[in-house]
Each structure stands twice: as structure tokens, then as C-alpha cells.
Amino acid sequence: MHAFYASIPVRAEGCAQCAPLEDLTVFTATGADALTFLHGQLTQDVTGLPADAARLAGYCTAKGRLLATLVMWRGAAADSDDAPQFYGMVRQDLSQALVKRLSMFVLRAKVKLAAVPLHVAGVQATPEQAAALEAAAGALPRAVWQRTDLPSGTWIAAPSADERLRWWWIASDAQLEQSAALAQTLGLASAEHWQAADLAAGIPWIGAATQDVFIPQTVNLDLIQGVSFTKGCYPGQEVVARSHYRGTVKRRMAFGTIADASLQGPALAGVDVFDAAQPGEAIGRVVQAANDQGVVSVLFETTLAALPEGDLRLSAVDGPRIAAAPLPYSITPD
Template sequence: MHAFHSSIPVRAEGCAQIAPLDDFLVFAASGADALGFLHGQLTQDVTGLPRDAARLAGYCTAKGRLLATLVMWRAAPGADDAPQLYGLVRQDLAQALLKRLSMFVLRAKAKLAATPLHVAGVTASATDVAALEAAAGALPREPWQRADLPSGTWIAAPSADARLRWWWIASDEQLEQSAALAGALGLAPAAQWHAADLAAGIPWITAATQDVFIPQTVNLDLIQGVSFTKGCYPGQEVVARSHYRGTVKRRMAYGTIADAAIQGQALAGMDVYDASQPGEPTGRIVDAASAQGAVSVLFETTLAALPEGDLRLGAADGPRIAAAALPYSITP
């Protein structure tokens, strides 16, 4: 944790909340061919990405299974060897992702490398925004909009409720010059931010869930994470076939487990069962987080198991998963 974050006291009320996200990493893609190279590797339309916005994207195997999901955004215009694009990914798979992508650069003028940038999640209620913006500057409000400010890059994150959320990406220098911001913030645990990500239906692939899901089964196509009009990328044929043939019978749903003893961070990849139809698993946990006395989960399952299924974690008689609505529709 950076000293800036350590200097912020825990204040649960009356101010915006900041959660240092040390389990995330930002990488940079630089070089004259960087955008074109990643356009041919990811599910997103990289070359069409607006300069004032960020987008979700996936990186797949040739069989269409996700090796990573990432939030990506264009860098400010600069020299050919300057960063052209940034990506936010989970720390536990970042190095393997960069190594694999770099294998396919070949003669392209592109370089991928981890950055030392710091990542935090900032959450504010409508009454706390004014004090936050007085210190940080005018912040983007619509999900996926982005602003480059003296304090760093701010990306508006989707939210399942009325609160406003941002990913804040900053350098050491930017944090050191943000003392005024510290006074407008209260320190919160990372799990609290992760739980809000899950409620918003944002699917983060981790090392435990690599090569398991296709983009549609984690709803990536429902939240602007897949372009069906761009050219080829690894797994594109599988992803497109599922889309155009209407064969998506599995989706990602959200739920909670009322058991504070369960450690959410250890659940990714675990099987989900339907107690009304014991036997084979009906799905798997995509991601989970423990916060405020409960466990929030995103899980992939058959559409038939929703909403009436008696869903359980790990076994047909395991802890009950209470399904809840996502902020977007998952049914045709």
C-alpha cells in the first residue's frame, strides 16, 4: 500500500471512500503498432475506442475461452514509442498474460510492459461528490467515461445502486501531490469495492478461472465487452458462432451467501449445484468477495436454473446462494 493510502483514516460516514486495489495491475502497450496489435488480440474494438472512455475487453484462447478480462483505455497522444493504450487486469494473471501476448507481437512495433501505477477504487454518495471534486477536479459521471486529471486517471465504474464509483489510477508523483484529496476520503477495505464490482455484474477473470468461460457465459457481450463487427482475434469464430446462432444457454448471475465464515476470495472456480436436481454441477463461481458480513458471488449457470433453482455452493447440500438481480438483463 502506498504511503498516501496509509495516511487516510477509516471514516465510514460523511466522505467518499477509497479502497487501495493492490490485487490489480496496470500494463502499458507502446509502439506505433500497439493499437492494431491489440485490436487483433482482444474481443473489443480497440482502434475504435474513444479517447474519453474506457471499455471492458476479453482475451481468449483459440477455443474462445477467456484467459483474462481487462478494462482498457487510450493514452494521451504522444510519440510512437510512448504508451498508446493502458489495461487494468488482475494481478495474479498479469505477468502470464503479458508474456503470452508478447509471444505474438513478432515484427509489429509494439511492446507490452507492467507499469508502477497505483490503482484504487473510490466510492461516493451524491452528498459526498462535491467535496471529492473540490479536491480532485470534475469527475466523469457516466459509466466508462474517463478523465485525465492532475491527480491521475479517473474512470467511472458501473454501479448497482445510486452511489458513484471510479477506478483511480495514479503515479507516485500524482499521489504525493494529492494531499488535499486525502482529507476528502475515508479508507475502506478492498473487499468492499470488489463486492460492489460483483453487484454491478463486472466479470474479473482470475488465475483460478482462466480457460474456463467463453465471453457470453460471463455476460461480456451484454456490457460492451465484445465487438461483433470487428475483424478476427483468437477465439472469434467460437464467440461469433454462439452469438449469431443464438446458442447461449448459460449466463452469469449474481447472488449472496449469508455465511460470514466463508472466505470469498477462495471461491473462484468452485462448482455451483441446484439442490432440486442433485447430481452434476449446474455452474461455477466466476468471482466472489466477503464484505459486511456476507459473501457476494458472480456465478455462471444455465438460464433454466434461474430464478427458481435452489442454488448451492460446492455441493447439493452446501450453503445456499440467494440469487439477486443484476443491473442489466441476462435473459433474451
């Protein structure tokens, strides 16, 4: 962890909270063909993305199953092909394999992909706390998925399940070292605290344990601007488009909590979900979980039929109960 984060005092109230996110990492794509290459690989409209925005995207197998989800944004316009044209933020546990796999398909395109030494943190504030934060950092983006580049780094407005404002803050060593004044406006929070808020907002992060398991729709990627159905081909596009246009999506990702402080969030990814009212095969699988102060937040993929009346259980029909709760967006057909 960078020394900057160690300089942030631990204070739970009265100021914006900053959580170092060492489970996330950033890669770049440079070269004249970087954007067009990735446009043909990801579920998102890469070339049509506004310069001041970020978006979710997925990278799929030919069968439409997700190998990764990422937050992506375009680099600043530059005269040199050596300048990054694209940034992608992904789970650290799959980043090396993802970059290697994408690089296999570059062929003759003028593009180079590589991990970069940028630090990712999550910053969360009430509207009142945001004023002090902006006095130190500069004007921050307020609209969800809006992006701003400041001397302190790149700030991306993240979705939230409540009135709190949330940002991903991506910064270099030099930018953190020049942000001493900003540290005094922050309180140090745990990664689990930020991750629990991510889950409540319905943001799916595919990790190594859940690769090649879900199609984009079953983790709601299409409901949160993570899939373009007009951009053209990419690996798995036929499967994703068929499910969309035929209206055959019968499984979605839901949110819930588990009152069991002994559970470790990272270890739950990929664990089966059961309905105690219908003993038999599993009805779903955990996408991601986080244990924040003894309450386990969990995103899980399941059948729409199991919601909201199912007696949902983790790992077995008599396992810990999952108390389903609404996401900030609808997962059921209108």
C-alpha cells in the same frame, strides 16, 4: 500499499470511500503498432475506442475461452513511439503471464508490452459526497465508462448497481504524493467492500483460478459492452460470433449472496455451483466472490434454466445456499 492510502482516515460515513486495490495491476503497450496489434487480440474495438472512454475487453484462447478480462483505454496522443498508446488493467495474479503471452505474438510488429508501477484504487461516493471530492480532485467523469485524466491521475467511471458513483482511480507515485488535499476528503475502505460492489454491478474479473473456463457470453461480457461483433478477427472470434448469431447462449452469469461469514471470497473462484432440487452434476461455477463484513457476494455462471427458481448451493447439493439477486442489466432473452 502506498503511504498515501495510510494517510486516509478510517471513517465509514459522510465522505467518499477509497479502497486500495492491490489485486489489480496495469500494463501498457507502446510503439507505432500497439493499437492495431491489440485490436487483433482482444474482443473489444481497440482502434475505434474514443479517447475519453474506457471499456471492458476479453482475451481468449483459440477456442474462445477467456484467459483474462481487462479494463482498457487509449493513451494520450504523443509524438514519441515510446509513449504508451494503450493501457490495460487486469487481475494481478495473471498479469505477468498475460503480458508474456501477448508478447509471444508480437513478431515483427512495433509494439512493446510491459507492466507499469501505477496504483489502482476504487472510489465510491453518493452524489452529495461527490461535490467535496471534486472540489479536491477536479471534475470527475459521471457517465459509465467515461475517462478523465487529472493531475491526481486517471479516473474511470465504473458501473454501479445503485445510485452511488464509482470510479477506478489509477495514479503514479508522484500523483499520489501530490494528492494530500484529496486524502482529507476520503474515508479508507477495504478492497472487499469495493469488490462486492463490482460483483453487484455484474463486472466479471477473470483470475488465475478461472482462466480457460468461460467464453465471453457466459460471463455476460457481450451484455456490458465488452465484445464487438463488427471489429473483425481475434483469437476465438469464430466461437464467440457463432454463439452470438445462432442464439445458442444458454448459460449466463448471475449474482447472489451467501450468509456465511466463514467463507473467504478469493478462495471461492472456480468452485462448483449445484441445484439442490436437481441432485447430480454441478450446474455452474463461481467466477468471483468477496466477503464484505460477513456477507459473501458472488458472481457465478450457470444455466438460465436454473434461474430464478433453483435451490442454488455452493460446492455441494447440501452446501451453503446462494440467494440469487438481480443484476442491473438483463441476462435473459427479451
